[in-house]
Amino acid sequence: MSKIEICFSPRLYPVYEEPDAIVVVVDVFRATSTICGALGSGAKSVIPVETIEEAKAYKDKGYLVGGERNVMRVDFADFGNTPSDYSPDKVKDQDIVISTTNGTRAIEIAKNCYSLVIGSFSNLSAVANYCLAEQKNVLVLCSGWRDRFNIEDTLFGGALADILKTEGNYSVLSDSVQVTLSMWHEAKADVGKYIERSEHYVRLKQHNLLEVARYCLQTDTEHVLPIYDKETKRLTDLNRNR
């Protein structure tokens, strides 16, 4: 029997780390929703980089770059951290570099696990199907906000745990997973309403990004499964090559 576990902050990752697990990195608002959007629009790959300096170096080499810090687009970037920025006419067949406040850091931290995939509400079923097929232990790594717990990433963990428990007989016994399941049961009838309370939702609202926030809460708008390649340090869509 496999189990699902959830880690509420990148800073806690060493405590939950399991080399043989699938790590699902989630940053609902907005990095992992954006990565799914870019690959869904036909980008060849997404290259996640941790620092603005790395992103700028790629930009200088001619790459298209998405960059965000503290909700705002970085000045030299071609895209911000919003899925719809990455439209097919701009990104199809391109390698896109992305650096964000929280999400790309979480990828960097977990990149040595068995397999690292990108999760968001927009590709929830794709992630669940991958886990169910692999039958490995699953660790959801919430990107959080500056290492703090956040509701939206945690809620994604609850949604995934609910599927894996129901369809895959996954064990959901850890304290953290049990709490995420309770959250999901409370939220699932109206996720948008539930999320209105989250700090980052309020932050996005202040930046006139409510429409984006709502988009990021829609389930299964993309069929992509972004998976990290340790050799090339890129995310590609595993489902596209199937």
Add this chain to the structure above:
Amino acid sequence: MSKIEICFSPRLYPVYEEPDAIVVVVDVFRATSTICGALGSGAKSVIPVETIEEAKAYKDKGYLVGGERNVMRVDFADFGNTPSDYSPDKVKDQDIVISTTNGTRAIEIAKNCYSLVIGSFSNLSAVANYCLAEQKNVLVLCSGWRDRFNIEDTLFGGALADILKTEGNYSVLSDSVQVTLSMWHEAKADVGKYIERSEHYVRLKQHNLLEVARYCLQTDTEHVLPIYDKETKRLTDLNRNR
């Protein structure tokens, strides 16, 4: 307006640290319940120490020592990590040294804050009254289990937040506090039933410590407010000297 925040793991403390806040260290199962029990039984002070070696050194100097690692009493210790071990006939007017798996470590980490107090269900009202009188920001520091999130410490945070919100107009807007409040609302009608799901409850059950677990969930069995003195590195009962 003051706010209450909750930190789910000692490892996250640097992220939530606020020098001017009251830090409430909680380890429901069982260190902070035990500390309240010892002071409630009339111990003059409790000296929390992080390592078994420090505890042994105190023992060699003639102190009474409580020591626990991984649920079990440490071999040289006079007491385990169970409140009823510390009966008045044994501890009255004594300075008691305590070292436990998680709780005493959390105290060590947070000892430089404005004031550090010990919280457990057994002294919930005493902690709430202290916070309401001080009107400072409050940070609940969950001891967790080996730096992992746990349900019982988090639930104490929800219970405290509920009182501070209702009686003190405290802000409870952070994502983590909102989740603890939801947990508390779900649990409060039957805390024992809710906690049955927790990993550490199961662990205590395996060690025939269910009765202790139930005791640790009772509210307001003690009127003590253990507060840490930075000079003497001891916890004393603030309420006794009032």
